[in-house]
Each structure stands twice: as C-alpha cells, then as structure tokens.
Amino acid sequence: MIIVPPPPSVVRLACPIEPGGYHLPCTASPTGSSVAVKGVRVPRDSISIHDRFLLGTECDSLLARQLLDVTEDSIVASGRRGRLESIEWQGRRYARKVYLPTGPASLRGIARRFSRGLLRHWRWQRAFRSWRAMEAGLRIGLPLPIPWVLDTTGEDAVLISSWTPGEPIHHWVARCSHHGWRTNDQFGFCRWIGSRLQQVLSQGFDTRDLAPHNVLVSGPAEGPWELGIVDLDDATVGRVPSRHKLITALAQVGHLPPTISASMRMRAIDQFLDEDGDELLGPRRKAISDISNAVTRMALSKKRKMIAEGRNEPLAGWGLGADGLPVPFSGAAPRR
Structure with a gap:
C-alpha cells in the first residue's frame, strides 16, 4: 500500500473516530480539498478522518459527534434498508x-471477488453512493442535500x-388542488x-429511483417553487444518462396518482422537450x-x-386518504 505524503499546504488535525475513543491524526487542506489517507483516495469536497468516517466541508469533528449522538425529533420513514430520521x-x-x-x-458473492477492505465499502455501498452524489451535486448546483457526516x-x-424542505410532488399538488x-x-x-x-438530468444526474416521493416541492401554490431530490442511494452524478435511463426516470416521476390529470403530466413533458429535451430523447412523438x-406499465405493476x-x-x-389529501406516516413520531 502506498501512502501519499500531504503537500506543504496541508494541515494536520486531531480527529475523534469513536465516541469517547482515541484520536487519529489526519490530513486536510484548509479549503477541504482532496487528501490521501492510508492510500485511500478521498472525495475532493470532504475531509476524511479515515476511509470509514467522512466530514463535509462545513462540518468539524465536534459537530459531527453532536449530530450523531442527538436524539431524533421524528422517524420520517422506515423500511428493510434502514430508517430516515429528522434531527435538530x-x-x-x-x-x-x-x-x-x-x-x-449479496456480500458472499462480492467477497469472492474483492479484498476485505473493498468488502467493507460494498457493505455500505448505498451510503457511499449517496454521499458521492451529494458531493458532486453540490459542486454543480443540483437541488440535492448537502452532505455533513458519513460514519x-x-x-x-x-x-x-x-x-430538504417540501413534500412529495403528488402530496404538494394534492394540497394545492384541495384549496382551489x-x-x-x-x-x-x-x-x-x-x-x-x-x-x-442534462447536468448528469442519474438515478434508478426518481419516484414522486423522492421529488420534493416547496412553495405557495402560485409560486415561486423550489425543487429538492432526495434518497440518492441509487444515484450518480457524472455523464448524462442514456436515453433509456432518461425515459425510465421521467416515467417514474410521471407515474402519479389519479388525482393528478394526464394533461398536467403532458404539459410538463412538453416543457421538458422544449428545453432542448429533444436533444436527449430524440423525436418528440416517439419520446412522448x-x-x-x-408510465402505463408502472401503473399496472403497482x-x-x-x-x-x-x-x-x-x-x-400513494400515501393519500379517501379525500385525496396526504395521510401522516404512522412512524412519524419521536422515540421516547
């Protein structure tokens, strides 16, 4: 393993890596540019205490520990892959x-092909992928969350x-429609x-899960509006996605409950194509x-x-009640 020495501009920090544990010297530039620690290439926009603990450029080790330890206000979502908490x-x-x-x-298959160190990364591949997407999105101004800590x-x-403020696009539309x-x-x-x-999408955002509940909208009914995209476990930022991926992504976000008319979806697709979207998708009629x-296939599957x-x-x-309005998530309550 080759250890790359830090350049002269790099400062050495003492960074805690375990609650109440020891301190490990780590390197970071004053601007948070990329560092090599123990032969691991670290993302350019983060500080690495080591390859298992990453800090965003606005976060120090003390704040990281405070954010990791604070009790959650509520559990926003929960499932077999984990849970999403709101903290303050x-x-x-x-x-x-x-x-x-x-x-x-899944890990047994990976273990036959990779070293133990890489296996650890594969064990948390969704978390690392999400972190990388956030960092890349931050550099080019995409409406993605800002990364603070990965432990x-x-x-x-x-x-x-x-x-990320707002609510899923179909919930936001339901509330606006309910109030005229x-x-x-x-x-x-x-x-x-x-x-x-x-x-x-034209800036290279690629995801396998652009479902409506991951596309958040905030703002009054009359505008201005703000967009936020969350749940980046299956997302990357880099090359512009292929036509097939773009069609799938647009169908995912366009697969909406029957409370939203097909004409609204078509107006959005038309605008996408008018904004040079036809360069990404080809002839308009075929793309539509x-x-x-x-969308029809997804609706039948659902x-x-x-x-x-x-x-x-x-x-x-759809998370909507009989009246068409959003219903609270049953787990959205603080743990006592």
Whole structure:
C-alpha cells in the first residue's frame, strides 16, 4: 500500500473516530480539498478522518459527534434498508439516515471477488453512493442535500445531510388542488417542473429511483417553487444518462396518482422537450409515446401489487386518504 505524503499546504488535525475513543491524526487542506489517507483516495469536497468516517466541508469533528449522538425529533420513514430520521441541533434541521448492511447473500458473492477492505465499502455501498452524489451535486448546483457526516465505523452506517424542505410532488399538488388551485398557476407549475427536471438530468444526474416521493416541492401554490431530490442511494452524478435511463426516470416521476390529470403530466413533458429535451430523447412523438407506455406499465405493476396486498382502494400506495389529501406516516413520531 502506498501512502501519499500531504503537500506543504496541508494541515494536520486531531480527529475523534469513536465516541469517547482515541484520536487519529489526519490530513486536510484548509479549503477541504482532496487528501490521501492510508492510500485511500478521498472525495475532493470532504475531509476524511479515515476511509470509514467522512466530514463535509462545513462540518468539524465536534459537530459531527453532536449530530450523531442527538436524539431524533421524528422517524420520517422506515423500511428493510434502514430508517430516515429528522434531527435538530442549535436551531438547524438535518436528515439522519441509518443504513442496515447489505444482505449477506449479496456480500458472499462480492467477497469472492474483492479484498476485505473493498468488502467493507460494498457493505455500505448505498451510503457511499449517496454521499458521492451529494458531493458532486453540490459542486454543480443540483437541488440535492448537502452532505455533513458519513460514519461507517459502527454496526450501522449513518449519513447526515442538510434537511430538504417540501413534500412529495403528488402530496404538494394534492394540497394545492384541495384549496382551489388556479388553472394559470397549474400550467405555470407544469412548465416549471418540466424545465427543472430537464436542467437536472442534462447536468448528469442519474438515478434508478426518481419516484414522486423522492421529488420534493416547496412553495405557495402560485409560486415561486423550489425543487429538492432526495434518497440518492441509487444515484450518480457524472455523464448524462442514456436515453433509456432518461425515459425510465421521467416515467417514474410521471407515474402519479389519479388525482393528478394526464394533461398536467403532458404539459410538463412538453416543457421538458422544449428545453432542448429533444436533444436527449430524440423525436418528440416517439419520446412522448415511450414515456406514456412506461408510465402505463408502472401503473399496472403497482395495481397488481396493491391487489396482491388486498388493497383495492383507488389511491392505495400513494400515501393519500379517501379525500385525496396526504395521510401522516404512522412512524412519524419521536422515540421516547
């Protein structure tokens, strides 16, 4: 293993790596540029205490420990991969995601091909992927969370990022529609969301999960609006996605509950194509047809899944009540 010595401009820090544990000298430039620690190449926009504990450029080791230790305000979401918590520290809100490790069956296959060190990274590949996407998005101004801390030293991985305001796009639209959303404002919103999605995807944002619940919107019904994209476990930022990936992503975010009309979706797609989206997707008619067909397939798949679970109500699986308004997540309460 080759250890790369730090350049003269690098300062040495004493950084805690375990609660109440010892200190390990680490290197970091005053501006937080890239460092080599123990032969590991560290992302340019973070400080690495070592390859299992990363800090964002605005975070020091003391703040990191405080954010890791503070009790959550609420559990926003929970599932087999882990849970998402809302935390607050010194008047500022953060998102704290606790990851469960990749399943042992997947790791056994990886272990046959990689070293123990790389295996550890694969164990937390979703957390590292999310961190890298946030860093890359921050550099080019994408509407993604800002990374603060990634800790993979314990039994679970913990990723702390800035809190993204807003609510899932279909929930936001439901609230606006319930309070008499003006037609002109609806059309303006459709044009805006189509334009913003084109800007994001054309800058190299690539994800396998651009579902409506990961596309957050904030702002009043009449605008201005803000976009935020969350859950980056399957996201990268780099090359512009292929046409197939773009079609899939647009179909995912366009797969909306029946409370949102097809005409609103079409206005957004038209605006996407008008914003040079046709350079990404090719001829307009073919692009619209492919997106619509993909949305139909997703809708049928979701319907079959809901029926298999014994849920036949029209809005099943959308987080909406019979009145079309969002229902609270049952786990959204602080632990006592």
